[in-house]
Amino acid sequence: MHYIAEWNGQRFEYRDSGSGPVILLIHGTQSDYREVYHVEKLIAAGYRVIVPSRPGYGQTPLQLADSPEALATFYSKWLASRQIKQYTVYGISAGGPTAIALAGMDPGVHALVLACAMTHRISLPYHRLLIQPVLQRPLQFIQWGLWTYVKDKIRKFPEEAAVRMVEMTSLLPRETIRTHISETDASLLYEVGLQNGPGRGVLFDITQDIERERLEAVTCPVLIVHSKSDRAVPFEHSEHARRSIPHAQFIESKSPGHLIWIGPSARRDERMIERFIAFNQMT
Template identity: 30%
Template sequence: MKIEIINTDKGQIEYSIVGKGKPLIFLHGGHSNCKETLFHKGFDTNKYMLITPSRPGYGKTPLDDKYTPMKTADLIVALLNYLKIDKVVLYAISAGGLTSIELAARYPERVEKLILASAVSMKWLDKDGKVYKTAKKLFNPKTEKIVWGLIRFISRIFPRMVANNFYPQFSKNDAHQLEKDDIKELHATFKHYHSKTGFMSDIDHHVEQDKISEIQCPTLIIHSKNDNSVPYEHAVYANKMIKKSKLIGLNNEWGHLFWIGKDSNESIRTTITFTEE
């Protein structure tokens, strides 16, 4: 994997790139950055070029106080210009959803297809709600390094305990004995997590209500009915608003993280088939 930081006319951006072939841009979710590879699962790097930018506020892509999904979309297009890539398949995960909506709606000539995977498509968290208030306390720039440091430290000693505690954040399914390989995969994902300034920006993001209806490209919406992080209603709404969309509703074990678990192969295969159609 190659990681590079470049300066564009829209600002500085960090990105990773691996593979060669059909280009895909991954817009990662909250707490993540360009080093995450969970959502690369199943893609043949001899057939696909997998490009993952660190969204503003994550990794080494700076965030200013005026950053919006619209400005992030402009920055991603500047990256495509730098890479001399005309058109991509856009793959948005979780909190990366709103940026993908802006990008696909405003730059239709640059987006061949759109995948919304467990993705936010409308107002996400209620500012008066418990989840929002907890996120503000734990994952603000002053505390997030300590929080993620503790999570990783405890994970090395008690990996199953930490996984059991996080599982309900992702899935509505009842607590049960988690597979050892799934626990390893979860902690491998956490390895690169830092909220930095990005997550505080994510939870306040919004796009114009009618923006999503401007998307014209073929769109796959894949979302778990068991998602306990981004409600399934986001997928239903996106399917209603995007003309050329199809919705795949999952009944999987890990809910929001449908790339983990024995039933993940089918979900991953669905996304890859869509890119090849």
């Protein structure tokens, strides 16, 4: 179910679906509460999955929080107010820093999953220029134009558009990517491409950082899943997390790019995540 909530003087939106042990899923860039990666399978596996739209996405204002720590504090207190005392945090891509901060500060988090997740500030060309306030409106317009173009191509050429979508976040050549994408993958990417879109949250994502001390503070069980072919969030982010959280478990995804839910190991990776979550629900 989709909700618009007012809590502690803040307005935000979220999805709350399924029943059973709670998973707080923190989505990545240019997504929102409608995140599709793994969500329905987790619900079918017997979990209650809560997906808030992060700051600047959907109907959640950018002003909700100005850092991963502030957003983690907000989520922790909001969940406590709803009598949710224990839960798993599942951080995807740019949702990683908030997931890490939350796992390190809230003793109610009994497991953390980091899926192709940022674990420190992302390195971008022209970073200082991109965050200038005067450029935010023009950049929003550019995002809108690009997504309008992408969605048009997805509708007209869904199979080729799927390849190009993966290529944007992959270190592999296009022809290799083409051999790794199944009909199921193409269908998922079609859904993602039409659902995702521009948002002011990109500014939150490219300015956020997480100190190593935050990673070192995580004592709950941790599972890291990442692909060496990831261009958007380089594999080094997983290595950084593994150095900082020595007890973390690791799975190398065979995804052809950033999205571990795409490619030959996608279902294996999802099952391993589900087993990790289930095991740590019992301990």
